[in-house]
Amino acid sequence: MAGDIRKAAILLMSLPREQATQILTRLEPKQIEAVTIEIARLGLVTAEEQEQALREFTQASPAELTGGKGGLEVAKELIEQALGKAASATLEAVKQSIEALPFAFLQKVDSQNLLTFLIDEHPQTIALILSHLSPNQAAEIIRGLPPERQVAVIKRIATMGQTSPDIIHEVEKGLESRMASVMSQRFENAGGVPTVAEILNVIDRATERHILDALAQEDPELVDEIRRLMFVFEDITKLSDRDIQTILKHVENSQWAMALKGASDELKQKILKNMSSRAAALLQEEMEYLGPVRASNVEQVQQQIVDIIRRLEDAGEITVSTNQEEERLIV
Structure with a gap:
């Protein structure tokens, strides 16, 4: 079900606004809320992910796909066009859902400022936080870490699976006291090899080579898996x-x-x-x-x-x- 909602969200954000609005108006209010929440969460979407989602809905040509971007503003625009005056309740539900995402407030924090709070943290803690950031923001943090910690953090992101709500809550409370930001948390999958590949795709070439060369000495199979996702x-x-x-x-x-x-x-x-x-x-x-x-x-x-x-x-x-x-x- 969650996968279907994500595909629907990618479809709607990929279509011209008029067509996306026409589709939304045919949905039930709860369905509109669910799919627009997912659009608000999406952030940047690659052309490959667009192709995979659209393949099930249309005969779109992959050559015409250039990637796209979701976000709260896109969701807001679609809701307002689809629901008109009745949009306020759905918009509020979408906003509250997005604000409940773990570490969502960090997306608006300058990366250099965030780095000063994270640089002395344990690699596992840094890995957990970076897994909830956009690839570009995570790459900036990785780039600012000492070389040996870069490898330690990347390895932990790649091998991270499901994360306990208690652990997320504990980490958030630590940041809360130092950054005066309060966020609730939810149970979710974080990290993994795809996250590492996305981070390394936007990091500078020298840092990427250092991390992969050092990691290859410990786990060459993991490096092969990361490389497969980095270049398609x-x-x-x-x-x-x-x-x-x-x-x-x-x-x-x-x-x-x-x-x-x-x-x-x-x-x-x-x-x-x-x-x-x-x-x-x-x-x-x-x-x-x-x-x-x-x-x-x-x-x-x-x-x-x-x-x-x-x-x-x-x-x-x-x-x-x-x-x-x-x-x-x-x-």
Whole structure:
């Protein structure tokens, strides 16, 4: 049920406001409240998560998905448009629900100020708090920690499962006394490898390499799992033509034919334009010959190619930048 509500929330925040409003007006008040609360909680949503949710509702083209953002303002706008004058009660319920999230007040606290409160805390405490922050805010805190504590915190986030309400409450009370903020808590899943991947995706490259290299000495399998989530197949569109050409030497045409069946048009063109005319024609023929294929088979081959890309990166043959900033080149 919770997963369905999240998918519905992603669908609504991805649609034009007019269409989203039309859908909301067909729901019962309690359903409107539930889905708009989820929209308010969403924060940033990746293009991949949009595609996964929308695939069940529509035939949307992945190439048109660029990610999006939820938040209380988006939820408020949709509620007001859908309910008009009757929106106030639902808006108040949404607001109260959001304010009840663990550590939600920290989203409005400057990261540097928060760092001064956290830098001397135990790594497990820091990990718990960062698991409830946005990836960008958590990345700023990680970056400000001493190198050895960065690794300790990241490892604890990655291995964290369900967290007891009593523990969350105790940590919140500690922050409450020092930051004069009071928040209630709720039982929820926190942390995990996806959280680590999101944090490291927005952290600077040097810090990312240090953390993963140090963590690999203790738990190489965990590092492999983190890396798999840090770079996804569609991220190939961000690579340079030179790197694409290097990758082409290590991936079979049959792999590309299967993997590109589920890719965006942008990625398909990126691969084809880096091939010779003959090789590109052969690849297109092989893709057409395959016909309909299982999504699981496509995803499996896409992951094989991602693994090859990661090995090439580790060997220094290509440069994979998962951050928004490109590394500065010195001529």
